[in-house]
C-alpha cells in the first residue's frame with residue numbers, strides 16, 4: 001500500500017506537471033483551488049493524466065519503456081560499435097556458474113569459469129526486464145541499475161567492480177580500458193553549446209510583464225463595494241491609442257473578495273500606431289460602466305513596419 005501510495009503521489013505530480021505544460025500553471029492552479037463545479041473538464045483531465053501515469057508506474061512500466069518511449073528506437077539508428085553504453089564484459093564474465101565458497105577465483109579460472117556468478121541480480125533490477133548479458137538491446141534505457149547491482153555482487157565475492165559498466169563494444173572486444181576520446185570531447189562541447197543556445201532562446205522568448213497597477217486603490221480590490229463584501233466585476237478598456245485589449249482566459253473578469261486579479265492581456269493595435277520598440281498605452285479599469293482608474297503602461301514590440309517606398 002505504501003508503494004502504491006508513493007506511485008499515486010508521483011503520478012499526481014507528473015500528471016499535473018504535464019497538464020500545466022498544456023494549459024498553463026495559472027489555469028491549473030485555478031482548477032485546483034476554485035469550486036470544483038466550475039472546472040469539471042479540467043478536473044477530469046487532471047484525474048485522467050494522474051491515473052494514466054499511475055497505471056504506467058504500477059503495471060505498464062516495461063511496456064511504456066519498450067513500446068511508447070521512442071528512446072529505444074533511436075538507439076538502433078544512432079549507435080555504433082564505438083558508442084559508450086551500459087555493457088556486460090563478456091571476456092571477463094563468461095562462463096557463468098554459481099559462486100561456491102570452496103572455490104576461489106584461481107580455481108574458477110582454472111575450470112574455465114569467469115566472474116559472472118549467474119545470480120541474475122542485474123536482471124532482477126532491470127526496469128525493462130532484460131538481461132544485459134545478452135548484449136545491447138533496444139529495451140535498455142541506460143538507467144545503470146544493473147551496474148550498481150552487479151558491483152554490489154562483485155564486492156561481496158571479492159572481485160573488482162565493473163563486470164557490467166559503461167564501455168563501448170570495441171573496447172570490450174579489445175580488452176582495453178575506456179578512454180575519454182577526442183570524439184567524446186567534441187560531442188560534449190557540441191552538447192554544451194546546444195544547451196547554451198537553448199537557454200538563451202528560452203530567455204529571449206520570455207513574455208514581457210508590465211504591472212498595470214502596482215498599488216491598486218481600495219476600490220480595485222474585491223471587497224467593499226456598495227457597502228457589502230462581494231466580488232468586483234471589472235472591465236479593461238484601451239483608452240489610448242485606438243485599439244482593443246482582451247484579458248486572456250477571463251471573459252468576464254471578477255476580482256474575488258479581498259484579493260487581486262492577475263491576468264495576461266492581449267493588446268491589439270494598428271501597426272501604424274506603434275512608436276518604436278515601446279508604445280505608451282492608457283488603460284481604463286471599469287466596473288459596471290463606472291471608471292475606477294486610468295493607468296498608463298508600456299507596450300513592448302513589435303517595432304513599427306518600415307514605410308513601403310511608393311512606386
Ligand code: SF4
Pocket residue numbers: 086122125126127128129130131132139140141142143144145146147
Ligand atoms: S541499464 Fe537499466 S535498462 Fe539497461 S539493462 Fe541495465 S538495468 Fe536494464
Ligand code: SF4
Pocket residue numbers: 088093115116117118119120121122123133149150151153163164
Ligand atoms: S549481477 Fe553480475 S554476477 Fe550477477 S548475473 Fe548479473 S552480471 Fe552476473
